Amino acid sequence: MSEVYKSMSISNPHPPFEDGIQKAMAAVAGVGLLILILATIGIDSVSTPLNLALSIALMSIGTLGFAYRAFRIKPAGIKNNGVMFSSTMSRGVIGWIAGIVITGFYVVLYWYEGLLGLGANGAANTGLVGFFDPLAMAIKGTPASQWFVYGTLYTVAILIFGVRFIWRYRHNRYQVIRTLSVMGFQLFFAYLIPEILESLNGDYAAKWFDKDMKNMWPLDYDMFDAWHINNMSTTGILGWGFLIFSLMMIFVVSPFLTYKYGKRWYCSWVCGCGGLAETAGDSFRHLSDKSMKAWKIERWMIHSVLVFVTIMTIAVVYGYLGDGSQYYITRTMFTIIVVAVLIMVAGAFYHFMNKRKDAQKDLQKIIMGIAAVIGVILLINFLTGSGNAFFIDNYSIKKWYGFFIGAAFSGVVGVGFYPLMGSRVWCRFGCPMAAILGLQQKLFSRFRITTNGSQCISCGNCSTYCEMGIDVRSYAQKGQNIVRASCVGCGVCAAVCPRGVLKLENGSTDVFEKTIDIRNNHVQMDTV
Amino acid sequence: MNIVIIGNGISGISTARWLRKLSDHKITVISSESDHFYSRTALMYIYMGHMRYKDTKPYEDYFWEKNRINLVNDHVEGVDYQNKTLSLKKGKTLQYDKLVLALGSKSNKFGWPGQDLNRVTGLYNLQDLEKIESFSEGLNRAVIVGGGLIGIELAEMFHSRHIPVTMFVREASFWDAVLPIEESQMITRHILKNGIDLRLGTNLKEIVDDGNGNACAAVAAESGEKVDCGYVGLTAGVSPNVGWLKESGLEINRGIVVNDKLETNQSDVYAIGDCAEQANPLPGRRGVEAIWYTGRMMGETCAYNICGHDVSYDPGIWFNSAKFIDIEYQVYGEVLAKPKEHHKALYWEHEDGEKSVRILYDVNDQSIVGFNLMGIRFRHEVCEKWLREKTNVKEVIANLTMANFDPEFYKKYEEDIAKSFSSQCDLSFSNPKKSNLDRVLSFLKA
Ligand SMILES: Cc1cc2nc3c(=O)[nH]c(=O)nc-3n(C[C@H](O)[C@H](O)[C@H](O)COP(=O)(O)OP(=O)(O)OC[C@H]3O[C@@H](n4cnc5c(N)ncnc54)[C@H](O)[C@@H]3O)c2cc1C
Ligand code: SF4
Ligand code: SF4
Numbered sequence: 001m002s003e004v005y006k007s008m009s010i011s012n013p014h015p016p017f018e019d020g021i022q023k024a025m026a027a028v029a030g031v032g033l034l035i036l037i038l039a040t041i042g043i044d045s046v047s048t049p050l051n052l053a054l055s056i057a058l059m060s061i062g063t064l065g066f067a068y069r070a071f072r073i074k075p076a077g078i079k080n081n082g083v084m085f086s087s088t089m090s091r092g093v094i095g096w097i098a099g100i101v102i103t104g105f106y107v108v109l110y111w112y113e114g115l116l117g118l119g120a121n122g123a124a125n126t127g128l129v130g131f132f133d134p135l136a137m138a139i140k141g142t143p144a145s146q147w148f149v150y151g152t153l154y155t156v157a158i159l160i161f162g163v164r165f166i167w168r169y170r171h172n173r174y175q176v177i178r179t180l181s182v183m184g185f186q187l188f189f190a191y192l193i194p195e196i197l198e199s200l201n202g203d204y205a206a207k208w209f210d211k212d213m214k215n216m217w218p219l220d221y222d223m224f225d226a227w228h229i230n231n232m233s234t235t236g237i238l239g240w241g242f243l244i245f246s247l248m249m250i251f252v253v254s255p256f257l258t259y260k261y262g263k264r265w266y267c268s269w270v271c272g273c274g275g276l277a278e279t280a281g282d283s284f285r286h287l288s289d290k291s292m293k294a295w296k297i298e299r300w301m302i303h304s305v306l307v308f309v310t311i312m313t314i315a316v317v318y319g320y321l322g323d324g325s326q327y328y329i330t331r332t333m334f335t336i337i338v339v340a341v342l343i344m345v346a347g348a349f350y351h352f353m354n355k356r357k358d359a360q361k362d363l364q365k366i367i368m369g370i371a372a373v374i375g376v377i378l379l380i381n382f383l384t385g386s387g388n389a390f391f392i393d394n395y396s397i398k399k400w401y402g403f404f405i406g407a408a409f410s411g412v413v414g415v416g417f418y419p420l421m422g423s424r425v426w427c428r429f430g431c432p433m434a435a436i437l438g439l440q441q442k443l444f445s446r447f448r449i450t451t452n453g454s455q456c457i458s459c460g461n462c463s464t465y466c467e468m469g470i471d472v473r474s475y476a477q478k479g480q481n482i483v484r485a486s487c488v489g490c491g492v493c494a495a496v497c498p499r500g501v502l503k504l505e506n507g508s509t510d511v512f513e514k515t516i517d518i519r520n521n522h523v524q525m526d527t528v
Numbered sequence: 529m530n531i532v533i534i535g536n537g538i539s540g541i542s543t544a545r546w547l548r549k550l551s552d553h554k555i556t557v558i559s560s561e562s563d564h565f566y567s568r569t570a571l572m573y574i575y576m577g578h579m580r581y582k583d584t585k586p587y588e589d590y591f592w593e594k595n596r597i598n599l600v601n602d603h604v605e606g607v608d609y610q611n612k613t614l615s616l617k618k619g620k621t622l623q624y625d626k627l628v629l630a631l632g633s634k635s636n637k638f639g640w641p642g643q644d645l646n647r648v649t650g651l652y653n654l655q656d657l658e659k660i661e662s663f664s665e666g667l668n669r670a671v672i673v674g675g676g677l678i679g680i681e682l683a684e685m686f687h688s689r690h691i692p693v694t695m696f697v698r699e700a701s702f703w704d705a706v707l708p709i710e711e712s713q714m715i716t717r718h719i720l721k722n723g724i725d726l727r728l729g730t731n732l733k734e735i736v737d738d739g740n741g742n743a744c745a746a747v748a749a750e751s752g753e754k755v756d757c758g759y760v761g762l763t764a765g766v767s768p769n770v771g772w773l774k775e776s777g778l779e780i781n782r783g784i785v786v787n788d789k790l791e792t793n794q795s796d797v798y799a800i801g802d803c804a805e806q807a808n809p810l811p812g813r814r815g816v817e818a819i820w821y822t823g824r825m826m827g828e829t830c831a832y833n834i835c836g837h838d839v840s841y842d843p844g845i846w847f848n849s850a851k852f853i854d855i856e857y858q859v860y861g862e863v864l865a866k867p868k869e870h871h872k873a874l875y876w877e878h879e880d881g882e883k884s885v886r887i888l889y890d891v892n893d894q895s896i897v898g899f900n901l902m903g904i905r906f907r908h909e910v911c912e913k914w915l916r917e918k919t920n921v922k923e924v925i926a927n928l929t930m931a932n933f934d935p936e937f938y939k940k941y942e943e944d945i946a947k948s949f950s951s952q953c954d955l956s957f958s959n960p961k962k963s964n965l966d967r968v969l970s971f972l973k974a
Contacts, residue, residue, distance in 0.1 A: 082688070
């Protein structure tokens, strides 16, 4: 009798965990990876251009084939089935192994590049870096470096996992368009254009400066280093163009876009760190800690990094400015300009926030933070009168920042801990850029996530899948809009909500009252 | 004052929270289901692996102590209204000054032979979920009896684990007692498309015992067909969980009968949420409304009344929402399966057959009476305002873009909708105006 229903039992013919085709696809990707590993450990016969192409192709085909089976063949819709049972996605054995392996890769990349085969003192590259030489020659006409290898793999990862993400959320146009955007920015602005520009820069080729247009201070913390400024200002129109463009981005374009659309324009549409988190990190977004405690730690950490990087940058600039003979401005002039700018920023915050009862505490903290920065700057100016901000050499401070924050935090922990703490560890706890944009978003942006009246059923999907660890539900169930400094506007909370409660949107008429309505207060006090 | 609440679901917890906001009274919440409040609506997501149990708890565990809300995990077995005491299963008795009954529902069983066998459950609480989990290993097929909102959730749960599902549904089309026929057919198609073996017009005759007290098949009444299975889910609705209070002197009809202040016939005893029945429901409303939102509103109203503010329970304009596998559903206002005589329904369906907008208006004065949405999100406050103000349907259509709540960049269909509606009645609708959040906000403020 049950024969009759056989055809129905193909209801969902694909077992929850990997089916045969998926296993085969994983094997294909594995072969691609194996080729890479063989080249890394120096098996010369493997290290041919054809094999490089083969390796990348196999890894792409395998991963995409796997994802196709996982998402594309199922009806469109939210399919987080089994996420909490998966070893990879729920800190199981595979998750831990993945975390350790990726972390290890970053450690080698940052501090033991020799192991990857980077030729020391002009020697020819071997190993993994040597494996990528033909590609580097083709794109920019010079041999590869470990950073070229990294950039290539990074870009490939964003592209492959970007396609996976698009399949997964193909019913949701916001997600599709946003993902195409991060894929495009990574491929063109972070990878191809800078590499090609570098090769076009002919005579100035030796004078490197960061040509990734979307990488701005303070994420790009050495933007204002002497060598960087020098290289920009002495490499003709391209260098000057970048210098001016960078300054415009920091002070004009980015606050304006954040006002218009929230920090999402950068964090989940443009940024490379965000791009990797949204694509390769997508399977791990639910691992972010949603507790109140984590939120507290987050605010302390990220704002401390911001204050620190600001002081450090100012100190570095101060350190190389002299009496005016070498640069257009002197140290004293610089101090005055910086203090004036900071006072203006503080004034602007005061102007915007003083009217808002809900923002008094934030306002106090911000003003205190800025006052502290000003204090330190004045101390540097009057006490040390030299480039030694903390009575130690500024460049060694910067070196340590580069080590702890720039490398250890943003790379090793930021990506290595995806399978352990979620995909946005760096963005949430460490990124000074996110801190600045977050303050702007909280204080004067038109952006908010609207809660749809009283429709929330407190199920918790939104909070669970918020990669920034925001307890979205705690607002939604009150019927309050969500306005949080850390929200990167990925829109996944709105996508996973089974009741259509959340909508990311912008509006200018209520910028300072976005959170006042609590729609689920059913009994109005004044009617009592 | 010493206030005791039985039941830590949305109703009881809403009361507790509002009591704390409004007062300094002693608050105790008793439940035998779980230590902490969790979201019953998220049960399916635990089984499907979207969330863990702890992710379904709306408040972190420290919340209760911080707000001085005492939690007791125990089962209340008796109430003495004269001496104001409760007797608990673990042996204790508890005094109260005010008692709130927020007991919830239980799954219906209609006396089917075999309904109490092992491997037969409803889907209502964590204990049900635990059992379902334990039956799932190697399960060859699940039969689900009853096609309401919980039935389809249970079907989706098994579906997510690739366990074949057969549904016995009494109606001729899925949930057509509530949904108008077009929407009902859409959902029927969607269920079939997902490969669920949906048997419409089918009642359960009996559940077959395998000889060891386990269910091993379900028999359909109409065809006599026996469907082999390793589990039977009973999801033919819920009813108030009041059995144990029947002889206690409390007035009980279907649920515990309450007045508009949510007071029962016993002094200082209130009843709220799924277990309560309004003695005089407001026009267009039912006496028992077992949904999340009404539970929340009753909980809040009850807290005000306990604290001496006189507040009548008024749930306002009806709204609800659900999700049928991948199709989201929202309703605002009065949308019945068969419209009332003086109500006219306008219906637009997308060519993909998975999105629709239905708008009802009163033919006498052209005022708007309801919205029914499938696969498209509408803005609650805008719909509510139109409904409250009995806005003319022409004005509603002209401003339909203000109601749209779909994510940014989604395709907009208002023009199609207006055109299609114009062809269905003798009103001619103008093209909907463009809209943005600022327009919506100024409309809501006006
Ligand atoms: C699977 C499922 C999905 C649902 N989805 C939706 C939805 O999407 N939207 C919607 O609006 N509604 C939905 N509902 C309905 C909604 O969950 C209920 O209306 C709501 O939870 C009722 O809340 P309550 O507080 O009245 O009762 P409950 O949540 O049932 O809480 C009552 C509690 O009291 C306890 N209790 C009862 N008697 C005793 C006693 N004697 N001693 C100790 N403890 C006792 C029970 O164990 C229970 O924990 C759904 C229901 C289910 C089962
Ligand atoms: S709140 Fe929503 S949009 Fe913002 S980061 Fe979290 S999931 Fe993304
Ligand atoms: S906003 Fe949506 S996802 Fe979040 S708790 Fe409410 S209903 Fe669930």
